[in-house]
Amino acid sequence: MSQFLKCDAPNCDHHEDVPEITAEMVGKECPKCGASLLTETDWNMYSTVMKPAMDMMEALGISRPFVEGDPEHLKLRVHGHNGNLTMGFPHNPEKEE
Numbered sequence: 001m002s003q004f005l006k007c008d009a010p011n012c013d014h015h016e017d018v019p020e021i022t023a024e025m026v027g028k029e030c031p032k033c034g035a036s037l038l039t040e041t042d043w044n045m046y047s048t049v050m051k052p053a054m055d056m057m058e059a060l061g062i063s064r065p066f067v068e069g070d071p072e073h074l075k076l077r078v079h080g081h082n083g084n085l086t087m088g089f090p091h092n093p094e095k096e097e
């Protein structure tokens with residue numbers, strides 16, 4: 001499971017990968033524009049909706065815990081902001097049929 005913080009400011013596409021989103025990251029500033037990368041609202045959403053969802057996906061074997069340098073690691077991206085939960089699977093060329 002790859003997690004990341006994304007800047008939601010208009011005209012700013014900054015995002016950064018993190019091994020684990022924690023409460024300490026609330027209020028972390030975007031290095032590009034200074035906006036908050038993780039608001040209190042985002043954190044509440046993450047801890048009450050996203051984290052349980054990701055734990056469930058791990059339990060089902062859809063996703064695995066983040067491991068540094070794991071080539072088989074499934075890069076499912078999960079992002080929550082303003083009550084919206086977004087998930088995406090980036091294209092995996094090794095899985096083409």
Ligand SMILES: [Zn+2]
Pocket residue numbers: 007008009012013014030031032033034035
């Ligand atoms: Zn920004």
